Amino acid sequence: MTPLIEVRGLRFRYEDGTAALNGIDFRLDPGETVAVFGANGSGKTTFVLHLNGLLAGEGTVKVCGLLVEKKNLAAIRRKVGIVFQDSDSQLFMPSVLEDVAFGLLNQGMDRAAAIARAHAALETVGMSAAAGRAPYHLSAGEKKRVAIAGIVAMEPDVLVLDEPTANLDPPGQRSLADLVARLPQAKILVTHDTPFALALCKRAVFFQAGLISADGTVEELVSRFDWDFTLGPSKLSR
Numbered sequence: 001m002t003p004l005i006e007v008r009g010l011r012f013r014y015e016d017g018t019a020a021l022n023g024i025d026f027r028l029d030p031g032e033t034v035a036v037f038g039a040n041g042s043g044k045t046t047f048v049l050h051l052n053g054l055l056a057g058e059g060t061v062k063v064c065g066l067l068v069e070k071k072n073l074a075a076i077r078r079k080v081g082i083v084f085q086d087s088d089s090q091l092f093m094p095s096v097l098e099d100v101a102f103g104l105l106n107q108g109m110d111r112a113a114a115i116a117r118a119h120a121a122l123e124t125v126g127m128s129a130a131a132g133r134a135p136y137h138l139s140a141g142e143k144k145r146v147a148i149a150g151i152v153a154m155e156p157d158v159l160v161l162d163e164p165t166a167n168l169d170p171p172g173q174r175s176l177a178d179l180v181a182r183l184p185q186a187k188i189l190v191t192h193d194t195p196f197a198l199a200l201c202k203r204a205v206f207f208q209a210g211l212i213s214a215d216g217t218v219e220e221l222v223s224r225f226d227w228d229f230t231l232g233p234s235k236l237s238r
Contacts, residue, residue, distance in 0.1 A: 038207030
């Protein structure tokens with residue numbers, strides 16, 4: 001099976017000299033949903049920012065067989081969509097519909113086609129009724145759904161969600177888990193929320209000091225690292 005993402009020997013050092021990644025090997029196969037655990041500062045977000053070329057370190061990163069390098073970035077960014085922890089960083093247009101269509105228009109898609117696909121993406125995430133609303137009027141959970149819609153509209157092969165349950169109440173967490181489970185893409189979930197990971201993932205990796213120190217089932221890693229954290233008192237079931 002050809003992996004969707006294949007990372008070998010990835011190293012990255014910030015300009016101040018801080019070593020963030022110290023030799024990452026990782027593989028994501030079609031259909032997988034993988035949780036990424038680890039303490040703050042362990043390299044998780046730095047790692048995922050390499051998957052569509054927002055950062056560039058030493059080593060190799062391949063997406064759908066394409067090497068992540070300058071000449072391939074446009075294609076790579078159509079294949080890997082990242083939903084950031086802070087939804088406000090992705091929502092900046094006057095209306096929800098314009099926000100969801102923005103990436104498509106930026107790629108040169110015809111406006112009518114982009115608007116049609118944006119409407120379809122909003123329907124997928126259950127936010128069709130909000131198409132004409134201003135994003136800043138939305139709740140945290142609604143903003144998250146719209147941010148996901150903007151990525152889904154691009155039809156990527158891989159979805160990366162960075163701390164997706166941050167700032168969501170328990171009903172919002174459960175609703176988001178249901179939505180993410182329905183999306184067909186392979187997924188990487190950077191999260192501290194153990195119930196959320198248990199609801200969606202069979203496999204997890206654990207980051208420590210810029211390395212993946214363990215790769216196994218979610219249950220194995222939760223037990224091994226005593227990683228039983230919840231962003232609120234939700235109880236999610238697989």
